[in-house]
Amino acid sequence: MRIILVTGPGGAGRTTVAAATALAEAGAGKRVALLSEDADASVEGAGLTVLRPDPAADFRREFLGFQARSAAALDLLGAAPFEDAELTELPGSRQFALLRAVRDAARGDHDVAVVDLPPTADALAVLALPEQLRRYVRRLLPPERQAARALRPMLAQLAGVPMPAQWLYETTGRWEAELAAVQAVVEAPGTGVRLVFEPGPAAVRAVRTARLGLALQGLALEAVVANRLLPAASEDPWLAGLTAEQHRHLAELRTATDVLYELPHLGREPRGAEDLALLAPVRPDAPPVPVPRWPVEDRRDEDGVLVWHIALPGAVKEELALVRRGDELLLTVGPFRRNIPLPGALRRCTVTGAGLVDGDLRVRFTPDPGLWPRSS
The missing domain is CATH 2.60.40.790 (Immunoglobulin-like)
Known part of the structure; x- marks a missing residue:
């Protein structure tokens, strides 16, 4: 399965480009899933499936599941359980909900999944999260400490409840498995990243920084998408000046990346599938870029x-x-x-x-x- 991750600075149009990419892939006969919290409702039913992460519901489901699995140990500690209605999501819930949604999309019956990621800095942090958390878990609770697991069932029978070490390692094992599954999707050969930018004074530096962050994580940069390009010819001196400046920055972008796709400014906010069809950034049959290898x-x-x-x-x-x-x-x-x-x-x-x-x-x-x- 192919996973296309779309990110870029806030306001650069990454959600629009993600939707246009998904529609182009669907138009080529692929079974496509678009994963986005903000995708326009007009793309639904246009030959693709729109998946919308729900961080609040995801947090409640995960928390209540953990609470149920740990009920005996929590009772031993005298803890009062929470009910669904009183739970509100905590900071970080959105990132975990997005990662689980990416994992679930990869398991679905699709040929391509297009993921509308947060702005670049947040996206890089989210993509690095599974590996980082797995490292912390292994460091703080190494598998070697489970050597005494044979004693825990006996101690649990004597105490009448599961011992804390037992449910702690069971929970840790579950987290490890989930994180490993997400990391496998992010690092898979069929996963690539597209960076969306609007050409401007800070675009080249931002592209180079993002490209470096992706490379450090071993992620493939498929393309840079230059969005909202003004028409090259205009009789209006003011617009001609803006166009000239934008195209000067566009020339700098061409030197900073191997693959650059240019999308026009429609003169309005894109509305509906017809406008999005004008903004497909790549050929639907373009092969994914190989994942960088470190020999x-x-x-x-x-x-x-x-x-x-x-x-x-x-x-x-x-x-x-x-x-x-x-x-x-x-x-x-x-x-x-x-x-x-x-x-x-x-x-x-x-x-x-x-x-x-x-x-x-x-x-x-x-x-x-x-x-x-x-x-x-």
């Missing part, structure tokens, strides 16, 4: 090292830092940070240097003689 180059025979290539297009040396911590590489690039698990072979090595060459971060690892088998 490990074996240069032991030449230089005695292994080199890990991490693609970071647009990165600059002054904004880059990395630290080895255990079996992870803590990588900071501009405003973004990620704890990256090391490939198995590199865990038996020591970091001995790094360099950035044309957006390719090359981290050198020297094998630890005490951990590598001796060659005969």
Whole structure:
């Protein structure tokens, strides 16, 4: 299944572009789901299914389910249960509801799912959330601590209720499974991101920053969509001046991205499927961009090292830092940070240097003689 994630700065028209993309895919005969809280009702019934996340309902359902599963332990603690009518969603509920909706859309009977994401900064944070939370869960409640699980049923019988450790690990296991499912969808080869921008003074920098954030997460950038382009020819001097400035920024955008799609300004707010048909940003049959890979180059025979290539297009040396911590590489690039698990072979090595060459971060690892088998 193909997942198309659409984001961009607030007000750039990402919801409109997401709907136009979904309609174009449906017009090509695909079974399409459009996941959006704000999609216009006019697109419904136009050959696609509109899915609307409901953060409040999602929060109530998840909270009440957790409360029911933990009822025995909560009774032991003297906790008073909540009722559906008194629950209001907490901060962060919207992000989790969106992630679960993306997972459910990927499981549905569709060929393509188009997802209308929040503005760029929030979207990048949401896409990174599953991996981050899985790391925290494994660090705070590692599976190794469940070695004494055989004792818990016996202790539970003596106490008459499930022991806290039992329901805690059961809940943790469920969270881990859900997060893993969402992460698998986000990182799947068929998932790509489209950035929607209105050409302007800050557009190029914003595109480069967003592209770098996506690259750090290993996500594929399919295209940049330049939205609301003014007509190139106009007899009105005022409009001609605006057009010239916009097209100057558009030329800068072309140098900042590999794939750029240009959408016209309709002179009005898009209304209905007919207007959206004029704003389809890509060919429906365009293949997805491959997910970036970070290969490990074996240069032991030449230089005695292994080199890990991490693609970071647009990165600059002054904004880059990395630290080895255990079996992870803590990588900071501009405003973004990620704890990256090391490939198995590199865990038996020591970091001995790094360099950035044309957006390719090359981290050198020297094998630890005490951990590598001796060659005969």
